[in-house]
Amino acid sequence: MYLETLQPFRKSGSIQNEINNLLNNFFGGPIHSGPRIGGWLPQADITETADKIIITAELPGLNKKDIELDISGNLLTIKGEKKLQEEETDENHYLGERYYGSFHRTFQLPTDVQDEEVEATFSRGILKISISKVKEAIIRKIEIKS
Secondary structure, eight states: OOOOOTTTTOOTTTTHHHHHHHHHHHHSSSOOOSOESSSOOOEEEEEEEEEEEEEEEEHHHHHHGGGEEETTTTTTEEEEOOOOOOOOOSSSSOOOOOEEEEEEEEEEEOOOEEEEEEEEEEEEEEEEEEEOOOOSSSOOOOOOOO
């Protein structure tokens, strides 16, 4: 009796899924012959405080010289490239799941910001960008009088 694993988010009928199913059934899992080139996006979080928008992005394996930031209006773009590190060894390569290549990601910020007041830091593979909101967009608490 053949049982198929339930995969609710799988696009049925795509060639890639059919190949993955064939490999899963035959070998017990997908086979990756080498590193994945291109097609990756850094994972990011966007948070908002009373006076700032903070974007935190994971960029493991990159240096700050590999990253470029642009801001225009309320659009922030992070782009860069993670270069393939080739090592000459006598070992056989059996699995490669890490992503390499160029990436380009644009975020629409939830409010208007002051594009001249941007701070960016990069440490241990984490890019943190802090952007000040425009004065009109800063939320101000108002006391209600009786």
